[in-house]
Amino acid sequence: MNLSDEFMMQKVKEGDVDRLALLFERYHLELYNFFLKFSRDRDLSSDLTQNVFYRILKYKNSYKSHKKFRTWMYMIARNTRIDAFKKNKISHQSDDLETLTSFEADQLSELETKESSALIKKALALMTHEKRELVIMNFYLDMSTTDIAGVLEISENNTRVRLHRALTEIRSIYNKIAQQ
Amino acid sequence: MNIEEFEQKALNYFKGNLSSQEEKVLFHLIDENVTKKQHFEDLKRIWNATTADKMEAPDEALKKSFYNMLAMHQFEDEKPKSVLQKLEVFLNDLTQYKRIGQFAMALTIALVSGYIGFQFNSNNSQQKIQSYAQKVDDLNTELATTQLKSASTSDRIQAVNTLGSINLNEDVIVKKLVNKLLYDDNLHVRMAAGKSLLAFNTNAEVMPAIIKAIRTETELLVQATLIDILITLDKNTAIKEIYRIYENESSSPELKTIYQSILESENI
Numbered sequence: 001m002n003l004s005d006e007f008m009m010q011k012v013k014e015g016d017v018d019r020l021a022l023l024f025e026r027y028h029l030e031l032y033n034f035f036l037k038f039s040r041d042r043d044l045s046s047d048l049t050q051n052v053f054y055r056i057l058k059y060k061n062s063y064k065s066h067k068k069f070r071t072w073m074y075m076i077a078r079n080t081r082i083d084a085f086k087k088n089k090i091s092h093q094s095d096d097l098e099t100l101t102s103f104e105a106d107q108l109s110e111l112e113t114k115e116s117s118a119l120i121k122k123a124l125a126l127m128t129h130e131k132r133e134l135v136i137m138n139f140y141l142d143m144s145t146t147d148i149a150g151v152l153e154i155s156e157n158n159t160r161v162r163l164h165r166a167l168t169e170i171r172s173i174y175n176k177i178a179q180q
Numbered sequence: 181m182n183i184e185e186f187e188q189k190a191l192n193y194f195k196g197n198l199s200s201q202e203e204k205v206l207f208h209l210i211d212e213n214v215t216k217k218q219h220f221e222d223l224k225r226i227w228n229a230t231t232a233d234k235m236e237a238p239d240e241a242l243k244k245s246f247y248n249m250l251a252m253h254q255f256e257d258e259k260p261k262s263v264l265q266k267l268e269v270f271l272n273d274l275t276q277y278k279r280i281g282q283f284a285m286a287l288t289i290a291l292v293s294g295y296i297g298f299q300f301n302s303n304n305s306q307q308k309i310q311s312y313a314q315k316v317d318d319l320n321t322e323l324a325t326t327q328l329k330s331a332s333t334s335d336r337i338q339a340v341n342t343l344g345s346i347n348l349n350e351d352v353i354v355k356k357l358v359n360k361l362l363y364d365d366n367l368h369v370r371m372a373a374g375k376s377l378l379a380f381n382t383n384a385e386v387m388p389a390i391i392k393a394i395r396t397e398t399e400l401l402v403q404a405t406l407i408d409i410l411i412t413l414d415k416n417t418a419i420k421e422i423y424r425i426y427e428n429e430s431s432s433p434e435l436k437t438i439y440q441s442i443l444e445s446e447n448i
Contacts, residue, residue: 017254024246032238046242053246057253116229123226139230142195145188160184167187171222174229 005069013060023069024053030141031077037124037136038081048084052077071150074143078133078151085129123174131166138163181209183219190220194227321348328356336360336369340376354380358389367399374406381413394421407439 005026011019028049035045055076056063063072124132137143137151149159181189189206192198198206210217327339340360343353357380360373374393377386390410397403403425410418422439425431 017250020250021247024243028242028246029235029237032242033235036236037233042236042239046238049238049242050245050249054249057249116225117233120226120229120233123229138191139227140233160188164184164187167223167226170226171219174226175222178225 006065006067009056009060009063009069009072010065012056013063013065017057017060020053020057023056023073027070027073028053031073034074034077034136034141035081037121037140038129038132040121040125044084048077048080051080051084055080068147068150071147074137074141074147074151075153081133119174119178122177123170126173126177127166127169130162131169134163134166135170138166181205186216186219187223190223191227194224325356328360333366333369336364336366337372340369340372343376350380350383351385354383354385354389358385361389361393362396367402370397370399370402371405374402374409378409378412387413387417391417391421394425 003022005023008019008023012023031052032045032049035048036042039045039048052073056073059076063069124135127135134148137148138145143151145156145159145163148163149156152159152162154162186206186209189198189202193203193206210220324339324342327335327342330336330339340357343357354377357373357377361370361377364370364373370393374390377390380386387410390406390413394403394406394410397406407418407422410421426436426439
């Protein structure tokens with residue numbers, strides 16, 4: 001029995017929309033965390049995850065079976081995120097360290113702030129959206145440069161250059177807040 | 181190896197995606213170059229931090245809203261554009277139903293039949309109507325088949341009564357009725373099944389089933405009814421069965437009295 005993502009999505013495209021449930025079970029956690037790492041907002045992340053699956057259904061006919069489903073899904077996720085941020089007028093600029101410290105003060109305990117996971121959350125929040133997205137895809141979602149290139153619809157070389165810039169930025173921010 | 185390639189090699193090393201040969205090359209570079217070593221250490225710290233920053237589970241509400249959305253989408257997809265299409269979708273759903281109650285199904289059959297009558301009068305879409313009429317037959321069959329398994333006695337009685345008139349293979353119907361005649365817990369269902377079998381008196385399975393039921397039946401009322409049916413089917417066979425019961429030592433005096441009166445009334 002073929003249970004690949006691509007086969008399932010092809011079936012959804014052909015009208016067997018029940019199969020989307022399987023893809024939802026496979027990916028909703030990952031997608032939710034993609035949005036959560038980005039926005040630090042649980043409700044928004046849930047809404048956006050739901051919205052991605054809504055769009056998958058709505059645009060199912062545009063899916064090409066030769067395309068990796070996960071790549072296609074993250075293309076949709078990325079557009080969903082951008083649209084939502086525009087609609088809600090969420091700034092494309094990163095948080096500044098001062099704002100972030102006060103914003104997260106009630107969310108992170110004293111102990112947590114000393115932990116690396118809290119540091120990385122802060123560091124991500126201080127990055128620009130474009131670079132933050134790259135780090136999330138590369139580090140958290142374990143996407144290869146080929147996959148990221150597919151999502152961003154750019155060449156692999158271009159992806160590697162952008163990733164390098166993103167890594168340079170996060171290194172710098174992380175080292176800075178780790179020393180504080 | 182340029183810096184971008186170095187970074188990706190380092191990340192692949194953290195992810196465990198490097199071959200031993202590639203690892204050797206990577207560590208050779210790190211050992212030879214202090215800047216690269218620092219770069220590698222920074223990436224390692226970030227990698228470890230992201231690993232510590234675990235995936236979080238969303239609220240259960242996300243699943244609920246997804247499945248609601250899926251159901252809504254299916255509904256929208258199937259939403260017909262005309263009354264006839266609506267009926268078609270509805271009937272298709274019902275034929276694979278098991279999701280609606282028997283009462284609702286019976287009501288549906290009545291409504292659909294009424295609608296078909298109306299459509300015939302308006303002389304509209306004859307072909308479609310015929311197809312719906314066929315579907316109503318199928319629904320009747322489905323209903324009767326389901327009712328046979330119902331916990332309700334009246335449902336099962338209705339089912340065995342309906343089986344005589346539905347559009348289903350005769351052998352299948354007889355098999356279902358015989359099953360009810362021999363094994364249903366309720367005596368009224370067994371009696372109704374026996375009476376329905378009369379409609380299939382030419383079927384080879386019917387007579388042996390009635391005889392078997394007479395011999396195994398423990399309820400006097402049912403046994404008497406079956407004897408009555410057997411007399412209609414084949415008087416000689418019935419007489420043999422009556423004598424067998426009459427002469428059986430274990431038969432009660434009341435039973436013998438009844439059969440004696442049957443034999444007398446039949447002038448046997």
